[in-house]
Amino acid sequence: MTVGEPMKMSIAELEEQARVLRRDIITCTTIAGSGHPSSSLSGVEIMAALYFGGVMRYDPAEPHWAKRDRLIMSKGHASPLLYVVLAHAGYFSTDLLETLRQIGSPLEGHPNMSRLPGVEASTGSLGQGLSIGLGHAFAARIENADNHVFVILGDGEQDEGQIWEAAMTAAHYKLDNVTAIVDHNKAQQTGWVRDVLDYSPLAEKWQAFQWDTQEIDGHDMEAVLDALQRAKATQGRPSCIIAHTVKGKGVSFVEADYSYHGKALTKEEEQRALEELGWQ
Amino acid sequence: MAVKPDIEFKMGKATRDAFGAALREAGKTNADIVVVDGDVNNSTRTEWFAQEFPERFINVGIAESNLVGIGAGLAACGKLPVIASFACFIMCNGYDQLRMSVAFPNLNVKVVGSHAGISIGEDGPSQMAIEDVALALGLPTFTVIVPADEPSTLKAVSAMLDSVGPAYMRVGRPDVPVVYGDDPDFTLGKANELRSGNDITLIANGIMVSAALEAAHALAKAGVEARVLDMHTARPLDVEAVTRAARETGKIVVAEEHLVQCGLGSVVAMAAAEHAPCAMAFVGVENTYAESGDPDALLEKYGLTAQHIVAKAQSLL
Ligand SMILES: Cc1ncc(C[n+]2csc(CCOP(=O)(O)OP(=O)(O)O)c2C)c(N)n1
Ligand SMILES: [Mg+2]
Numbered sequence: 001m002t003v004g005e006p007m008k009m010s011i012a013e014l015e016e017q018a019r020v021l022r023r024d025i026i027t028c029t030t031i032a033g034s035g036h037p038s039s040s041l042s043g044v045e046i047m048a049a050l051y052f053g054g055v056m057r058y059d060p061a062e063p064h065w066a067k068r069d070r071l072i073m074s075k076g077h078a079s080p081l082l083y084v085v086l087a088h089a090g091y092f093s094t095d096l097l098e099t100l101r102q103i104g105s106p107l108e109g110h111p112n113m114s115r116l117p118g119v120e121a122s123t124g125s126l127g128q129g130l131s132i133g134l135g136h137a138f139a140a141r142i143e144n145a146d147n148h149v150f151v152i153l154g155d156g157e158q159d160e161g162q163i164w165e166a167a168m169t170a171a172h173y174k175l176d177n178v179t180a181i182v183d184h185n186k187a188q189q190t191g192w193v194r195d196v197l198d199y200s201p202l203a204e205k206w207q208a209f210q211w212d213t214q215e216i217d218g219h220d221m222e223a224v225l226d227a228l229q230r231a232k233a234t235q236g237r238p239s240c241i242i243a244h245t246v247k248g249k250g251v252s253f254v255e256a257d258y259s260y261h262g263k264a265l266t267k268e269e270e271q272r273a274l275e276e277l278g279w280q
Numbered sequence: 281m282a283v284k285p286d287i288e289f290k291m292g293k294a295t296r297d298a299f300g301a302a303l304r305e306a307g308k309t310n311a312d313i314v315v316v317d318g319d320v321n322n323s324t325r326t327e328w329f330a331q332e333f334p335e336r337f338i339n340v341g342i343a344e345s346n347l348v349g350i351g352a353g354l355a356a357c358g359k360l361p362v363i364a365s366f367a368c369f370i371m372c373n374g375y376d377q378l379r380m381s382v383a384f385p386n387l388n389v390k391v392v393g394s395h396a397g398i399s400i401g402e403d404g405p406s407q408m409a410i411e412d413v414a415l416a417l418g419l420p421t422f423t424v425i426v427p428a429d430e431p432s433t434l435k436a437v438s439a440m441l442d443s444v445g446p447a448y449m450r451v452g453r454p455d456v457p458v459v460y461g462d463d464p465d466f467t468l469g470k471a472n473e474l475r476s477g478n479d480i481t482l483i484a485n486g487i488m489v490s491a492a493l494e495a496a497h498a499l500a501k502a503g504v505e506a507r508v509l510d511m512h513t514a515r516p517l518d519v520e521a522v523t524r525a526a527r528e529t530g531k532i533v534v535a536e537e538h539l540v541q542c543g544l545g546s547v548v549a550m551a552a553a554e555h556a557p558c559a560m561a562f563v564g565v566e567n568t569y570a571e572s573g574d575p576d577a578l579l580e581k582y583g584l585t586a587q588h589i590v591a592k593a594q595s596l597l
Contacts, residue, residue: 032402033402034403035402101402101404101572102573102574103572103573103574104571104573105572108404108405108571108572109402109403109404109406109572110403110404110405110406112404112405112406112571124404124405124407125372125373125406156319156341156342157342159340159341160342160343161343188341188342189319189320189322189323189342190319190320190321190322190327190339196319197319197339197341259322
């Protein structure tokens, strides 16, 4: 890959890459014995499309390259997803994945930008990533630069008021270099989103906040790619992609049960999960 | 995952478990209690209250500033709100609301922060409150409570619910050693002397109480008799116990699972400085955030073990 040229896989290659990412999310959290695999599995297609589908401009050899696009994982507990993607993108060796959550490892339970290249924001307290993204977007605007900022939000995270403060700010300032992607996996920590705090209709809210809003199947790679390209090209206002996803996607027993939130799979569950994903 | 001492303490449950159990018990006799949580009820253990009294439980979702404000309104209507989340989120995200809506009007809101300190381990620094006691002390009308173990937390919860006015209680995630017998004496603002001694005083709260006892045990082998005080209430502080310790033992080490610059050590040092200045040393998280890792390994790395207390004590002897 030449500097600045986004890595661009075909749809078939991206789908295979997604399968690899899912495997690595599961194995690294099982080795760690804790973590948030289910929250990570729902965002795999989105992250694969961003990093490997030709959407984002970045250079792992130069993590602070000024022209890079930004990805902010506001739902920081999905750190395994971020880490496996950064590893496969070349920011660091995939060998590091097995040190997840161990003392001394830069792969902390939640992303720490001071310790790991490619991490654009330290997150883990929900609700904060979009505002940080706006800061990046304003900085780019001041510099007349064309960096695009992508922020991945949880659907439970939508409960946080700060997100809506940021939503109003981005619309007022017509920050069209920002895209918020809601990983709408229908579950949060203590239950299904509609039971914990039913804030529907979600897309209508983002629309009412004057964001260009698309609703897609977040596991349909082509739909994800199309939506991201449209969001990047949208002018005059920020973009929101509501990606309908399944928490724990690819692992049937995790998909069915929200109480897998924040739990690593046991060795035995890991085997079953890898079988379901076609790895054995 | 548990925080393990060397001397033979019986392991007890986590202080969050004791909080959850005591709260459920209190709900049976006090119909005014309303519990509010922010989508972490399975972690804070308020779900045990919720299961029994669903009509008096509110999950507001992941929205801590809203959570605190709702607590303020409930208290203004004569309810007894117990509002809970991770210590870092409720104190940091809800702080302006704690200040303006709760502390300033002196409303009877009981704030409980769980998963405090670095002993949560693998989830890492973003989830570790190491400044919550400082923040609570920054709210002048608040009582500030950091219980040590399961039996004393059971008592601390009742004492907090019986008291009038805003209060903050910090509880932890891992199972911790039991330092008290069943049904210990517990009075807010009154330190418990867990070991007598006149050579030095070790003052601690939270998980550092068992570490202080362990340190006293080690010091005794070297002929040093350490007094150990469980200073479970940082405000109102038991100034009398501090003054007596300073006068009678001449040396004090304070240990806490919190930033060392702005927690229990600071208020104890102020009391001693004012009433009976003496040699002091402090054990806590030095000016840093911690990291992810095994809880015991983190406590070791960040200087929060009995050995660290012993070393500080020896520096004063
Ligand atoms: C401010 C804040 N409050 C509470 C938490 C604890 N917490 C971690 S993950 C989570 C649920 C997140 O749900 P969602 O945003 O839907 O993400 P998902 O795991 O479903 O992708 C909660 C409540 C937190 N990390 N930050
Ligand atoms: Mg969700």
